[in-house]
Structures are given as structure tokens and as C-alpha cells.
Amino acid sequence: MDKKKENALGQVIRIAILGWSAALLTASYAGALSKMDPTFIATVFTASAATFGINTMKKGGDDEDEKKEEEKTETVVETPAPEPVWEEPAPARDTSLEERVEALETKVEDGEGFVQPRTGGV
Secondary structure: OHHHHHHHHHHHHHHHHHHHHHHHHHHHHHOOOOOOOHHHHHHHHHHHHHOOOOOOOOOOOOHHHHHHHHHHOOOOOOOOOOOOOOOOOOOOOOOOHHHHHHHHHHHHHHOOOOOOOOOOOO
């Protein structure tokens, strides 16, 4: 009978420690014990719950949590700013159409009017 009493007393002590730590954690999170650091009490609570076979830690290999985290991820793609396009001032109104055409033909002959293709490896 002494062994049964010891086991019963051990159960009562573990339940008392579990209740005490749960009460302190609840009071801490509710703001009643603002100066208390709940880290130690949380460790005591976890250890006493573990003696009853209760796991309070999050499982590491939970597939549902991984799927939720994947759904929350966002992909941000930044596009580079477009290069500024420099335009030449419009020709003066007193320039004739023939002079403007001649100016454009000169630019084409000098290679300014064509887009240069890119070469490989650059």
C-alpha cells in the first residue's frame, strides 16, 4: 500500500505543479504579472505536461503548416526603370519640308536612324 500512496502523492504533486504553472502563465499573458518573465514558468509547464504524455511543442514535420506557409509567400519582381529617351527639338517652322527630309536622310546615312542589333556574349 505504501507504493500506491507514493504514486498517488506523485500524481497530486504533478497536477499541482501543472495547475500552478498554468495559472502563472495565464496571469502573465493576461497582464496581471507584467514584471514576470514567463520563460521559466513555460518550461516548468511544458515539463510537467510531458510527464502526463501531453506534448505542448509544435510538430516539426506538419505538412499542413508547410502548405499554409507556402501559400503566404509572395514573389516580388522589380523591373528596371526605363532608360530616358532623348528627343531632338522639333525643327523650326520656317524650315521647308525638303530640308527636313534631307536632315533625316543624313541621320540615316550616319547610322543614327537605325537600331543596332546586340551581339552575342554581352
